Amino acid sequence: MTQGSKVKEWFAGYVDAWDRFWFQPCLPYTVCILRLVVGIMLLYSHLVLAANLTVFLGESAWISNETAQQLHNGSFGFSDWGWSYLWMIDSPLWLRVHHGVTMLVTASFAIGFLTRLTGPLTWFLQLMYLHRMTGALFGFDQIVTYTVMYLMLSPCGSWLSVDAKLRKYFAGRRSKSGFLRWLLPTASPSVGANIATRLLQLHLCVIYLFGGLSKARGQSWWDGTAMWLSVGIYEYQSIDMTWLSSYPRIFTGMTHFTLFWEVFYCALIWPRMTRPFILLGAVILHGGIALFLGMITFGVMMIAANGIFVPPELIGRFVDRKGLQKAGVNEPAQSGKK
Amino acid sequence: MKAAMKPLSRPKRLLLSGLLIGHLLAVVLPPLSFQTRGPLGTSPSIASLFAWFEPYSQGLYIDRGYAFFAPNPGPSHLVQAAITNSDGERLEIMFPDRTQQWPRLSYHRHFMLTEFLEEIYQPPGPPPELQKLDPAEAQYWLGARARYERVRQSYIEHLRHIYPDRTVQVRRIEHLIPEILEFQQRPIELTDDSLYRPMLDVPVLLELDAENLPIAKEASADARGGESADRKIQTDVPASSSAPVSGSAPVSGSALGESR
Structure with missing residues (x-):
């Protein structure tokens, strides 16, 4: 074999691996479950906002429409590409009408009703709220929005959904109409499900890598006191954990675990051997944040997002064996392999 | 796996690959840009590359730093308001307040608003x-000062909307975390009065002479960083007072009060 053909073979192998990673069709079970969870979480967020709508939106909000617009449009010398039509809606009535429509669309997405349409619409509406509510946002808003953004690329409404019922109801018409086949997809392997899965997986890796690296710049994450400082912030506290101060070995151990888990997540989440332990770490870490640091929505949503690393075939084997056989899947997951 | 669908054609795979790489760069570059920022600004190589993706990242709200509780978990920042009616009766409130903002998600959004005022x-x-x-x-x-003043004024106008025909004054309060060694020897409540400090709003030059100008410039760079990143910083505000303040401490009639 010549040097040239060796390079060619290496390159072909690389392209093949890239294709398998991104374009191998995968079952939609994981994305369907995630749609249900993120849909409910986002609906809850909108519901809470509905009770305080004019506190956060409109002309008399904490950050008024005009101020919100100025924070983005360069009035103070800082501009960005964030834009929202909500900057222009002053009327409380119209804000309520708009919010009602948003909640209806989000609820439809959660239950998987016309998901091909309500998915992108849910994401777009959420994006408009984010660019309007500058200053009042935190990690929960980020992870919810990113998850919806990736799920809308997949047939996440094909299972555990109203769309699945509609698909059966319109089975005859669906076989003749390309539009209906697109609108009501089957729960079979698809490239869209794989691309959405990979994008969310990689985005999580980026979040944890930079979360870990930025912590690594702080002394308290190395001397172990960061966990004490975290439980010592009264505004975050939901359960008093200051008793931890009497157990330095425990709180410093928790600090070191958090730092190393975040830094190495992006490497150890991929091998099958280490993945369960990393996912267990996610449940412990985010469960702790949810229970003790008062960020229940953020903690729950991060645990749910980590579920994207659960192979869909594994879910299928437990909950939809018939569907799995129908889709022609007899072997355990391939999509979980790197 | 017996996939029912046809594999994607090569042109489609090429096009999708290009889009995916572009999107992933737009995901990675914002936190990288944030981490490569120093006293001299952002690393020129990262800044140049990120400039291409900035509109996309910002438009999609993926221009985040992901620096949660980093580099160190720091003190909280609250807003205290004094609301006075024409008879001189004064109501004092502090934000965020768990007893007033419920459920927790609503409380947390109020908390982010008070932290935002500190960040900018x-x-x-x-x-x-x-x-x-x-x-x-x-x-x-x-520009940065005008932005801070505009947001602070917006908070005041919001409170005026809730409490019409009253004078509203606000100030920022820092809620400190007890030192671990002190806490081990003498545990105190996290809401102890000694842990609350008002944040002064005075020109830097009142505290610094000309030789200290580089420090003033550094503070300015910090404020710039706060715009696009959700970091929890130990804010190095040079003018913070060491005088304790209780939840009922007067806001008005002092140099600390910021009112309109």
């Missing part, structure tokens, strides 16, 4: 010396 804080200025040494930096200072 810029002292009055710029110092006259800076105008001569670095006019661009002085211009930046003015």
Whole structure:
């Protein structure tokens, strides 16, 4: 074999691996479950906002429409590409009408009703709220929005959904109409499900890598006191954990675990051997944040997002064996392999 | 796996690959840009690359730093308001307040608003010396100060809307975390009065002489970083007072009160 053909073979192998990673069709079970969870979480967020709508939106909000617009449009010398039509809606009535429509669309997405349409619409509406509510946002808003953004690329409404019922109801018409086949997809392997899965997986890796690296710049994450400082912030506290101060070995151990888990997540989440332990770490870490640091929505949503690393075939084997056989899947997951 | 669908054609795979790589760059570059930022600004190589993806990242709200509780978990920042009616009766409230904002998600959004005011804080200025040494930096200072004042004024107007025909004054309060060694020897409540400090709003030059100008410039760079990143920073506000303040401490009638 010549040097040239060796390079060619290496390159072909690389392209093949890239294709398998991104374009191998995968079952939609994981994305369907995630749609249900993120849909409910986002609906809850909108519901809470509905009770305080004019506190956060409109002309008399904490950050008024005009101020919100100025924070983005360069009035103070800082501009960005964030834009929202909500900057222009002053009327409380119209804000309520708009919010009602948003909640209806989000609820439809959660239950998987016309998901091909309500998915992108849910994401777009959420994006408009984010660019309007500058200053009042935190990690929960980020992870919810990113998850919806990736799920809308997949047939996440094909299972555990109203769309699945509609698909059966319109089975005859669906076989003749390309539009209906697109609108009501089957729960079979698809490239869209794989691309959405990979994008969310990689985005999580980026979040944890930079979360870990930025912590690594702080002394308290190395001397172990960061966990004490975290439980010592009264505004975050939901359960008093200051008793931890009497157990330095425990709180410093928790600090070191958090730092190393975040830094190495992006490497150890991929091998099958280490993945369960990393996912267990996610449940412990985010469960702790949810229970003790008062960020229940953020903690729950991060645990749910980590579920994207659960192979869909594994879910299928437990909950939809018939569907799995129908889709022609007899072997355990391939999509979980790197 | 017996996939029912046809594999994607090569042109489609190429196109999708290009889009995916572009999107992933737009995901990675914002936190990288944030981490490669120093006293001299962002690393030029990262800044140049990120400039291409900035509109996309910002438009999709993926321009985040992901620096949660980093580099160190720091003190909280609250807003205290004094609301006075024409008879001189005064109501004092502190934000966020778990007893007033419920459920927790609503409370947390209020907490983020008070932290946001701290993140964008810029002292009055710029110092006259800076105008001569670095006019661009002085211009930046003015913009950052105007932004802080606009947001603070918006908070005041919101409270005026809730409490019409009353005077509203606000100030920022820092809620400190007890030192671990002190806490082990003498545990106190996290809500102990000694842990609350008002944040002064005074020109930097009142505290610094001309030799300290580089510190003033550094504070300005910090405020710039706060715009696009959700970091929890130990804010190095040079003018914070060490005088304790209780939840019922008067806001008005003091140099600390910021009112309109």
